[in-house]
Amino acid sequence: MPSPTNDTTAEIQTAKRALQQAIAILSTEARYADALYLSTTTRRISKNKKGAATAA
Amino acid sequence: MKFRIFDGQAFHEHGTSWTTEDGLLQQAHTFARHVAHHIARHKPGIAVALPPEKQLQHDFSSKPLIDPAAVPLADKVAFCTTTYGKIMASGKEFANAKVVLGEFSEVKVFASKHKLLSQHITGCRIVLMPLVKTSDGDTRYHYESFFKPGYEVTHVSDEKIQQIAAMALRIKDAKKISPGTYEAVLHPYVSGVLAHESFGHGMEADTIYKERAMAKEYLGKRIASSSVSIVENPAIEGKHGGYFFDDEGQLATPTYLVKAGIVGSPITDLSSAARMHLQRTANGRCESFDHKSYARMSTIYFEAGSGSKDAMIASIKDGYFLYNTGGGMEDPKGWGVQIQGILAERIKNGKLTGELFYEVGMTGFLPSILGSIAGISKEFLVEGVGSCGKGHKEWVRVADGGPYLHVKQVELS
Numbered sequence: 436m437p438s439p440t441n442d443t444t445a446e447i448q449t450a451k452r453a454l455q456q457a458i459a460i461l462s463t464e465a466r467y468a469d470a471l472y473l474s475t476t477t478r479r480i481s482k483n484k485k486g487a488a489t490a491a
Numbered sequence: 492m493k494f495r496i497f498d499g500q501a502f503h504e505h506g507t508s509w510t511t512e513d514g515l516l517q518q519a520h521t522f523a524r525h526v527a528h529h530i531a532r533h534k535p536g537i538a539v540a541l542p543p544e545k546q547l548q549h550d551f552s553s554k555p556l557i558d559p560a561a562v563p564l565a566d567k568v569a570f571c572t573t574t575y576g577k578i579m580a581s582g583k584e585f586a587n588a589k590v591v592l593g594e595f596s597e598v599k600v601f602a603s604k605h606k607l608l609s610q611h612i613t614g615c616r617i618v619l620m621p622l623v624k625t626s627d628g629d630t631r632y633h634y635e636s637f638f639k640p641g642y643e644v645t646h647v648s649d650e651k652i653q654q655i656a657a658m659a660l661r662i663k664d665a666k667k668i669s670p671g672t673y674e675a676v677l678h679p680y681v682s683g684v685l686a687h688e689s690f691g692h693g694m695e696a697d698t699i700y701k702e703r704a705m706a707k708e709y710l711g712k713r714i715a716s717s718s719v720s721i722v723e724n725p726a727i728e729g730k731h732g733g734y735f736f737d738d739e740g741q742l743a744t745p746t747y748l749v750k751a752g753i754v755g756s757p758i759t760d761l762s763s764a765a766r767m768h769l770q771r772t773a774n775g776r777c778e779s780f781d782h783k784s785y786a787r788m789s790t791i792y793f794e795a796g797s798g799s800k801d802a803m804i805a806s807i808k809d810g811y812f813l814y815n816t817g818g819g820m821e822d823p824k825g826w827g828v829q830i831q832g833i834l835a836e837r838i839k840n841g842k843l844t845g846e847l848f849y850e851v852g853m854t855g856f857l858p859s860i861l862g863s864i865a866g867i868s869k870e871f872l873v874e875g876v877g878s879c880g881k882g883h884k885e886w887v888r889v890a891d892g893g894p895y896l897h898v899k900q901v902e903l904s
Contacts, residue, residue: 439549447550447600447609453512454602457494457519462604464527467497467541469603470519471738473780477595480564482571484587489564 446474493780494519496526500536502762503529506781541765544605547742551735552611555641559594559615562642567592570645574652578621581656584663586630591618592645593876595888601740608742610735614888615644616876619652621659631849633659633815633834636875638731638890658814658834665849668835670904674810676803676897679792679872681813681833681853683891686721686791687879688819689828689857694723694748695774695786695881696763704823709754715861718796721749723758725773725789731876732790732890739775739784746772748791749861760786778885785881792893796867803866803897805841811903812836812843813853826857835903855902866897 443451450472461468479490492515494505505522509515571590578588593616600609620634635655637644677685692698693706724745725734736742739761747755759767760775763786776787804812817832833851837844873892880886 438551440552440554442552443550443609444598444611446598447611449512450598450600451602451607451609453492453515454600455607456512456516457492458602458604460516460519461494461496461523463523465496465523466499467603469495469601469606469740471493471602471777471780472598472600473493473738474598475595477593478567479591479593480567480571481589481591482568482575483589487568487572489568 493777494522496523497541498526498530499538504783508780539765541761542771544603547606547608547740550609553613553640555613555615555639555643557642559613559642560596574619574647577649577652578619578656581653582660584623584660585621585656586624587622589618589620589622592616599738601736601738603740606740608736608740612734613640614731615639615642616731617644617647618876619647619655621656623659623663625663631659631662631665633662635815638874638876640729661847662834662849665834665847668811668848668851668903671902672900673903674807674899675901675903676800676807676810676812676838676895678812678814679892679894680815680875681830682793682893682896683791683873683875684816684819684830685828685860685896686793686893687788687877687889687891688821688830689826690721690748690861691723691758691788691791692821693823693826693857694757695788695823696757696759696767696769697786698823699757700763700767705826706754706757706823709858710757712754713752714749714754714858715752715864717751718867719749719752719861719864720747720794721791722746722794723748723772723774723788723791727790727873730790730873730890731888732788734789737773737775738777741771741773741775743773743789746774758786758788760784776887778887782885785885787881787885787887788879788889790873790890792871792873792891793867793896795869795871795894798866798868798895798897800868800870800895803868803895804838804843806866806897807838808840810838811848812838813851828853828855828857828860833903852904853901854904860898860901863899863901864896865899868895870895
């Protein structure tokens, strides 16, 4: 198993709370339910003959 | 956010970009009502049992040496500009160069009745690509890519940059290869693509379930010598394809797709594992909140052996060293190998000759190629960055690599 770091952010704590409440709703009559929160930020910087460009 | 309900036969899924807590819970209520309505209107089908869940609560995060968020944008632009200048200054023949610095920060939280998991993954990649013009006006390029969890990826030596530039200059005069069957040594960049495109896609359980993969005929059977093992491993640290748990809450562990020459268990998502009674592996992955999860690779490689690259080259009377590739295409149904854009160098009487060949294609029947592996190096490299689709869609980040492979017979054209 990978080693847990057990450090979380406010974003993760908020998502955990919302997901647990959602699971309580979804699994009332279901055999199984799950929920996934995803958030990704990206940035790309490139340089070629025409110049430098950044994109978020 | 993505919700799923399993009704005993099938999964119902709902994706939403709603971000407020109240809004999400409203969406959960509406979704649960829709599913209940659907179940009430449909006759029960064939029941499927999901594997039992263990209680798990963990938080995971990457360990970058330099947090990319702490580096000013101006420094990142300066790195690209300086590196571009170093490449262009190393020869008048360069028509252009492309330097790319990319970074991502990914947060995922998974919850079910028994699990509550979070992961924060950071990654930085750079791509260095010098371009040259040939005497007849064609543009050719060479590139290498690097990945690390943090901004430390930019610590590339000037010597390495010069090596990449020098290879592009050599490619300027590279020839077209004469099609034929050859003995070859595959660089880890090529052996990784062979493992990923040619073998790994054929071992996706959902593809096998749909009768779209020849691997079904080989499960549990010998496909290569006992020295050959292929591992799919999301848990290998600091690689572009890595994660701590998949998008269905399965903790990352390695899976042997081939163990000592015998084809092992396929990689699975929750649905395919349940339907085919297979062991669940940490490969249930989705492109985004509005895409379903499929059985997908992460980081795949041949396991290292005991040989050496130099000894492999020395043992070949007439053949090719295959350096790098532009990529490949999967063919799970026919298990045909299709790897394109290979840079090859002629080997003659045990020595590299300096004679280069550009845009070489590698083809053949995968079991024949795996069966003709005669040597595996102890040198091992998983370096690059990749993006993998299932067919033409469902993109996820991946990595591949491994050792150098000595292959007795491969079709090059």
